Amino acid sequence: MTTTPTAADGPTGAGADDAPAPAGPxxxxxxxxxxxxxxxxxxxxxxxLFAVIVAGFxxxxxxxxxxxxxxTEGREVTAEQREELRRQFGLDQPLWLQFLDYAKGLLHFxxxxxxxxxxxxxxxxxxxxxxxxxxxxxxxxxxALLGLFLGTRAGWRPGGxxxxxxxxxxxxxxxxxxxxxxxxxxxxxxxGRGFMPGLFPTGxxxxxxxTGPVExxxxxxxxxxxxxxxxxxVIYAQYLMIMRSSLMDEKGADYLTTARAKGxxxxxxxxxxxxxxxxxxxVTLIFLNLGQVVSGVILxxxxxxxxxxxxxxxxxxxxxxxxxxxxxxxxxxxxxxxxNLLADLVYPLLDPRVRP
Amino acid sequence: xxxPTGSVPGPRPEPPTGPEPTAGRSPRSLARRRRREALLxxxxxYARNRAGMFGLVSLLVIGALALTAPLxxxxxxxxxxxAPGDPFQPPGGDHPLGxxxxxxxxxxxxxxxxxxxLTVGLLAxxxxxxxxxxAGITAGHFGSSGGTGGRVVAxxxxxxxxxxxxxxxxxxxxxxxxxxxxxxxxxxxAIGLTxxxxxxxxxxxxxLAVEARPYVERARxxxxxxxxxxxxxxxxxxxxxxxxxxxxxxxxxxxxxxTLAFLGMGDPTTISWGALLQAARTSGAISAGIWxxxxxxxxxxxxxxLSFTLCGxxxxxxxxxxxxxxx
Numbered sequence: 001m002t003t004t005p006t007a008a009d010g011p012t013g014a015g016a017d018d019a020p021a022p023a024g025p026x027x028x029x030x031x032x033x034x035x036x037x038x039x040x041x042x043x044x045x046x047x048x049l050f051a052v053i054v055a056g057f058x059x060x061x062x063x064x065x066x067x068x069x070x071x072t073e074g075r076e077v078t079a080e081q082r083e084e085l086r087r088q089f090g091l092d093q094p095l096w097l098q099f100l101d102y103a104k105g106l107l108h109f110x111x112x113x114x115x116x117x118x119x120x121x122x123x124x125x126x127x128x129x130x131x132x133x134x135x136x137x138x139x140x141x142x143x144a145l146l147g148l149f150l151g152t153r154a155g156w157r158p159g160g161x162x163x164x165x166x167x168x169x170x171x172x173x174x175x176x177x178x179x180x181x182x183x184x185x186x187x188x189x190x191x192g193r194g195f196m197p198g199l200f201p202t203g204x205x206x207x208x209x210x211t212g213p214v215e216x217x218x219x220x221x222x223x224x225x226x227x228x229x230x231x232x233x234v235i236y237a238q239y240l241m242i243m244r245s246s247l248m249d250e251k252g253a254d255y256l257t258t259a260r261a262k263g264x265x266x267x268x269x270x271x272x273x274x275x276x277x278x279x280x281x282x283v284t285l286i287f288l289n290l291g292q293v294v295s296g297v298i299l300x301x302x303x304x305x306x307x308x309x310x311x312x313x314x315x316x317x318x319x320x321x322x323x324x325x326x327x328x329x330x331x332x333x334x335x336x337x338x339x340n341l342l343a344d345l346v347y348p349l350l351d352p353r354v355r356p
Numbered sequence: 357x358x359x360p361t362g363s364v365p366g367p368r369p370e371p372p373t374g375p376e377p378t379a380g381r382s383p384r385s386l387a388r389r390r391r392r393e394a395l396l397x398x399x400x401x402y403a404r405n406r407a408g409m410f411g412l413v414s415l416l417v418i419g420a421l422a423l424t425a426p427l428x429x430x431x432x433x434x435x436x437x438x439a440p441g442d443p444f445q446p447p448g449g450d451h452p453l454g455x456x457x458x459x460x461x462x463x464x465x466x467x468x469x470x471x472x473x474l475t476v477g478l479l480a481x482x483x484x485x486x487x488x489x490x491a492g493i494t495a496g497h498f499g500s501s502g503g504t505g506g507r508v509v510a511x512x513x514x515x516x517x518x519x520x521x522x523x524x525x526x527x528x529x530x531x532x533x534x535x536x537x538x539x540x541x542x543x544x545x546a547i548g549l550t551x552x553x554x555x556x557x558x559x560x561x562x563x564l565a566v567e568a569r570p571y572v573e574r575a576r577x578x579x580x581x582x583x584x585x586x587x588x589x590x591x592x593x594x595x596x597x598x599x600x601x602x603x604x605x606x607x608x609x610x611x612x613x614x615t616l617a618f619l620g621m622g623d624p625t626t627i628s629w630g631a632l633l634q635a636a637r638t639s640g641a642i643s644a645g646i647w648x649x650x651x652x653x654x655x656x657x658x659x660x661x662l663s664f665t666l667c668g669x670x671x672x673x674x675x676x677x678x679x680x681x682x683x
Binding site: 048051052056059060171172174175176177178179180181183184186187188288290291292294295298299302313314317318320322325328329332333336337340 | 519522523524525526527528530531532534535607611614615618619620621630633636637642643645646647650651653654657658661662665666
């Protein structure tokens with residue numbers, strides 16, 4: 001079944017929305033327009049970052065009314081202790097001074113102090129960063145490869161049986177809550193109850209009794225299997241759908257007709273001509289969907305007690321440890337903004353059509 | 357044609373279908389008739405989409421169960437003290453899906469949980485769709501036909517939208533739920549305030565398309581103000597897109613509700629699907645392998661979310677002919 005090309009499609013499908021106006025001047029004006037483009041993106045990112053900081057301040061310092069009450073909720077505290085806390089967190093200062101203090105601290109990566117751990121939030125975050133990067137990075141790469149592979153299969157023959165099955169499975173996983181999938185995997189493969197032996201450990205990152213580096217690495221790999229499976233199952237669907245529709249947009253393009261007219265085999269047309277172009281918008285969307293990866297990581301780490309930022313966030317929420325949650329809020333949002341900036345800057349390198 | 361006089365020329369009072377003489381009919385009745393026909397056409401197209409019909413039927417069944425739940429579930433059986441069974445009874449006998457850690461019937465809890473989960477999902481969607489539609493129409497309208505001031509307002513709205521779009525939704529929703537007082541209202545607000553930007557973008561694009569049409573220009577030339585154009589001409593034409601988006605967002609909102617409840621942000625006394633999963637986790641049902649307490653709530657969420665998604669895709673396919681070819 002061949003679909004006819006649709007005039008409404010932009011050259012790059014979904015990615016065209018975010019792309020800047022093409023056809024910049026050539027020659028001496030070009031360096032200037034590149035500089036304008038880069039500066040514009042940088043400025044946008046900085047404004048977004050500033051807005052995140054203001055929002056974090058507003059959310060956690062002003063909205064709860066009395067932060068001290070929020071911090072000490074459910075505990076017996078004396079009036080002196082409240083006053084002490086108020087002074088310690090600078091809450092006796094006027095609001096704008098508090099904000100200035102907070103912003104100044106952020107410039108030195110001072111994210112405040114955790115109420116629960118009695119430690120600087122920045123230190124806590126640095127400690128937990130590695131495990132989260134390992135989990136999120138591996139999960140995203142596997143999900144992206146799987147999604148792109150299956151999306152290519154589905155999009156090349158839309159409406160075929162492979163496409164229908166693929167789309168149905170993807171939609172199902174898309175509709176399933178992340179944490180539930182994780183819980184199910186634990187019950188099925190890790191609890192050791194019922195008809196299945198406990199194949200995988202239920203939580204943590206490494207067996208603390210092991211000492212050798214190789215053994216520890218193997219143990220970590222074993223601990224990672226279930227969290228990774230959960231993450232991949234939930235996020236690969238969107239990559240599949242994006243790749244599928246992107247490839248379908250490319251399918252009717254003239255250059256594919258040319259390629260076929262040259263006598264290329266179907267698989268070669270797909271691999272050499274259609275897929276590279278369809279990949280372009282998909283690659284940016286992988287960057288742009290990082291927010292969903294962050295959500296996934298929080299849930300997966302919570303379910304599997306993975307000692308990373310997500311679990312730290314969860315532990316902060318249970319107390320509630322406002323300082324910790326606020327710091328993580330800023331870090332999560334900032335990482336997503338930075339990845340977006342990266343996508344904006346990398347995309348023109350990949351796709352000459354949108355170069356400034 | 358069963359009427360024997362069908363071919364006889366002359367005025368017929370009520371022809372069943374087809375074009376008819378417009379003389380002697382008020383514009384209003386004509387409009388109503390046209391709308392009814394459009395609705396029928398929509399229903400016919402929709403009915404042809406098998407996945408969409410599956411979603412619709414399963415939602416109707418679940419909705420009916422949730423609405424009539426008080427008729428066949430004794431509410432005292434849902435309290436911790438009035439539990440009818442022993443803790444963690446496996447499925448069978450009086451309790452087809454077993455019991456929870458207090459001895460409550462899991463089946464009853466699931467059916468009762470549908471009430472909260474569906475309510476939160478629908479209300480949160482209402483909040484976010486209203487916000488998104490308002491922002492999208494305003495940005496689209498003033499972006500295309502406002503003066504300099506209007507254009508500035510439009511671009512500010514879109515900047516704010518993009519900013520929200522980038523932020524990790526779950527983190528923002530959790531943060532909101534953490535600082536506001538506990539309760540179902542907070543959950544609704546937290547979800548509604550975080551998932552609107554996608555709708556705003558969609559509605560803005562559609563608004564721009566509608567505003568470029570000649571009849572909007574005519575309305576403006578006749579002296580229609582901003583409010584008139586936005587409310588009378590743009591809004592009705594944006595509604596189909598909004599409808600599809602709404603259906604898809606309910607699925608998102610229900611999953612978000614369960615996630616927030618699972619993270620302990622909800623009111624611990626309400627029975628929702630997410631709260632049940634959290635209770636399963638905190639009561640040690642996971643490590644004990646009590647699958648009948650864990651599988652049903654998640655399956656319920658998945659079925660409802662999938663049904664809404666299927667309905668949304670079907671509506672999308674009907675109103676957007678470009679999609680129809682590909683799905």
